[in-house]
Amino acid sequence: MTTIPHAPQAANPAPGQAPSSFSGPAIDARAALSLPYTHVDDVFIDGAWRTAAGTGRNDVTDPATGQVWGSVPDGTAEDIDAAVGAARRGFDGEWPRLAPSERAAYLLRIADEVEKRATELSLTNTRENGQPVSESSGAAANAAGILRYFASLADYLEREDVRPFPRGGGESVVRRDPVGVCALIAPWNFPINLMVIKLAPALLAGCTVVMKPASPTPLSFRIIVDAVAAAGVPAGVVNLVTGSGRLGDALVKHPGVDKVAFTGSTPVGRKIAAACGELLRPVTLELGGKSSAVVLPDADLDAMSQVLIRSCMRNTGQTCYISTRILAPAGRYDEVVDMVTATIAAGRQGDPLDPATVFGPAATASQYRTVLEYVESGLAEGARATTGGRAARLGGGLEHGYFVEPTVFADVTPDMRVSREEIFGPVISVLKYSDVDEAVALANNTEFGLGGLVFGQDQDAALAVADRMDTGSVGINFFASNHSAPFGGRHDSGLGTEYGIEGLNAYLCYKSIHRK
Numbered sequence: 001m002t003t004i005p006h007a008p009q010a011a012n013p014a015p016g017q018a019p020s021s022f023s024g025p026a027i028d029a030r031a032a033l034s035l036p037y038t039h040v041d042d043v044f045i046d047g048a049w050r051t052a053a054g055t056g057r058n059d060v061t062d063p064a065t066g067q068v069w070g071s072v073p074d075g076t077a078e079d080i081d082a083a084v085g086a087a088r089r090g091f092d093g094e095w096p097r098l099a100p101s102e103r104a105a106y107l108l109r110i111a112d113e114v115e116k117r118a119t120e121l122s123l124t125n126t127r128e129n130g131q132p133v134s135e136s137s138g139a140a141a142n143a144a145g146i147l148r149y150f151a152s153l154a155d156y157l158e159r160e161d162v163r164p165f166p167r168g169g170g171e172s173v174v175r176r177d178p179v180g181v182c183a184l185i186a187p188w189n190f191p192i193n194l195m196v197i198k199l200a201p202a203l204l205a206g207c208t209v210v211m212k213p214a215s216p217t218p219l220s221f222r223i224i225v226d227a228v229a230a231a232g233v234p235a236g237v238v239n240l241v242t243g244s245g246r247l248g249d250a251l252v253k254h255p256g257v258d259k260v261a262f263t264g265s266t267p268v269g270r271k272i273a274a275a276c277g278e279l280l281r282p283v284t285l286e287l288g289g290k291s292s293a294v295v296l297p298d299a300d301l302d303a304m305s306q307v308l309i310r311s312c313m314r315n316t317g318q319t320c321y322i323s324t325r326i327l328a329p330a331g332r333y334d335e336v337v338d339m340v341t342a343t344i345a346a347g348r349q350g351d352p353l354d355p356a357t358v359f360g361p362a363a364t365a366s367q368y369r370t371v372l373e374y375v376e377s378g379l380a381e382g383a384r385a386t387t388g389g390r391a392a393r394l395g396g397g398l399e400h401g402y403f404v405e406p407t408v409f410a411d412v413t414p415d416m417r418v419s420r421e422e423i424f425g426p427v428i429s430v431l432k433y434s435d436v437d438e439a440v441a442l443a444n445n446t447e448f449g450l451g452g453l454v455f456g457q458d459q460d461a462a463l464a465v466a467d468r469m470d471t472g473s474v475g476i477n478f479f480a481s482n483h484s485a486p487f488g489g490r491h492d493s494g495l496g497t498e499y500g501i502e503g504l505n506a507y508l509c510y511k512s513i514h515r516k
Helices: 025-031 077-090 099-118 118-129 141-151 154-158 193-205 220-230 244-252 266-279 301-312 330-346 365-382 436-444 459-468 501-506
Strands: 042-044 048-051 058-060 067-075 162-164 171-178 179-183 208-212 238-240 259-263 283-286 292-295 323-327 385-386 408-412 427-433 454-455 508-515
Touching: 025 067, 025 292, 042 077, 048 244, 058 118, 067 118, 077 179, 077 208, 077 244, 099 118, 099 141, 099 154, 099 193, 099 220, 118 141, 118 220, 141 193, 154 193, 179 193, 179 244, 193 208, 193 220, 193 259, 193 501, 220 238, 238 501, 259 266, 259 365, 266 283, 292 301, 292 436, 301 330, 301 454, 323 330, 323 436, 330 385, 330 408, 330 427, 365 385, 365 408, 365 427, 365 501, 427 436, 436 459, 454 459
Parallel strands: 179 208, 179 259, 208 238, 259 283, 292 323, 292 454, 323 427, 408 427
Antiparallel strands: 042 048, 042 238, 058 067, 162 171, 171 508, 385 408
């Protein structure tokens, strides 16, 4: 049995100093950065940064080096009360009474301000979670795109909705009202866009918000808040607190909150769903996944190799919808394994600040341990690692980083843990199927239902397979999110949808006014 090395221990240097064990080009590159936020002691409440109520601190660690480089307040119940109170005053004020087109104008200004901060946003994000800058450099543009898309829906809210009684004699005027004060909780893998996809529709709808980023990634979203303030959004409409999961739990259950939106793990999502069910509080949950890519017998493997990493191992495998199970036809199984292995092995792993890096570290020490445990389970259960299969040993200042070699497992059977459970790391499993019916059954043989792929040159045949997959989104020969199309999971992958008009409707409640 493979021995799993312990995760490198993050040191706790004084601000601005690194212990002598940290040296090399990667350390020098970080020392040369000038980021707007490192060690902070405030939260954003009622339109201003204010000192947090408590004295507790949460460190921010660079997963590529193991260095602690920042810290934020570990918020308290007093901070939550203040933030929710400010959001309530904001909701009782002018914001929900503005015309949707007026709120849309704010969203457009926020988008412009976000794009001005693209570089600092990218570098802060990368230092927080190890996301390669080749990925994080697009965060600002994507966030701005989300804001502009939802701004384009103002006309939908302003359009009069009058519905005649089916049997005559009257009509109903249907009003779309904002649901109220919303608690928005985002994960650490895409901390910017997975918060903005909640913030944008909430603001357009006329809601006010209290946002809590994940504890490993609390600094980058402060830059979005700066953009909100620069856009002139009224005080109390947008509030930000930081802290551990305990703080998120307090926010979810706070009596002043009217709706919760959460992206994260399925176990945490279950707890939030239970709390919201008890409180009869609407909730949107975007949770885990274990998606499959069905490779049809006529698939173009050269073309598949060009989109494989983006579709199946994006962000070092730390993406909820990616298809980490490759289902290959028996007649082409070895050919598929060889292609997947060569493609993943060719991806450069290294310093995420290097634009040439494809694979970075696991985002946290605990995730590093989790991924290595899954790698060990795959080997112990008989899977064959065709590349990777162990902790990565890097130099140049990355010795203390949380790196796992990108791993491809062949000879995987459906009962193995690596086939059934979400790993959230750089691990792909390749399974064999005999016919298309078996491929669809394997794809649907999971408790999740978030993403999926079909690779095939016959578009009609690929679409027919996509239609049979029990999942919220399927890509044919590639995968990408569409801001205007609903995105959501089935089964253990969540409740409700984000993106599209459907994502806006999640922040609305309805009133029917009946008249003759």
